[in-house]
Amino acid sequence: MTDSTEENRIASAEREIAAPAATIFELIADPAQQPRWDGNDNLAEAAAGQRVRAAGEVFRTTLTVGAVRENHVEEFTEGRLIAWRPAEPGATPPGHLWRWELEPLDEGRTLVRHTYDWTRLTDEKRLVRARATTPEKLRASLDRLAELVEG
Numbered sequence: 351m352t353d354s355t356e357e358n359r360i361a362s363a364e365r366e367i368a369a370p371a372a373t374i375f376e377l378i379a380d381p382a383q384q385p386r387w388d389g390n391d392n393l394a395e396a397a398a399g400q401r402v403r404a405a406g407e408v409f410r411t412t413l414t415v416g417a418v419r420e421n422h423v424e425e426f427t428e429g430r431l432i433a434w435r436p437a438e439p440g441a442t443p444p445g446h447l448w449r450w451e452l453e454p455l456d457e458g459r460t461l462v463r464h465t466y467d468w469t470r471l472t473d474e475k476r477l478v479r480a481r482a483t484t485p486e487k488l489r490a491s492l493d494r495l496a497e498l499v500e501g
Contacts, residue, residue: 362463367462368496369459369496369500370454370458374452374460374495375432378432380401382400389487389494393413394411405424407423407426417438419436419439421437422434425449430451433450434447447470448464449465450463462495464492
């Protein structure tokens with residue numbers, strides 16, 4: 351039996367995608383593109399013109415249930431890394447982080463790693479959904495990204 355202090359609160363999946371890192375990164379760093387590849391079917395839309403360019407930025411998305419989220423970018427390296435913490439508008443992020451890491455293998459192949467880290471999540475209402483975010487669900491987003499760029 352595992353108690354909650356020993357619970358693994360990081361889910362991760364990776365796959366090689368036959369496309370340049372820059373091409374893949376554009377789909378991730380532009381929130382308006384995110385509903386096209388969201389494997390959780392959680393994102394309904396995001397306004398155009400929010401392309402992330404630095405840590406500290408905030409972009410807004412609308413969920414399929416109609417709620418709006420402000421996503422606080424915490425990590426950013428152009429073409430290689432982006433991570434954000436979602437929050438309700440005007441609120442402090444409750445502690446979960448979505449991270450994308452891209453490692454170019456050559457001109458036309460990229461290793462893409464998608465991680466959901468909820469080690470800092472303390473809101474009891476969110477824990478059930480956090481636990482349901484499995485590597486398989488993360489893999490669905492990777493697979494959709496691959497479908498978009500591999501043609």
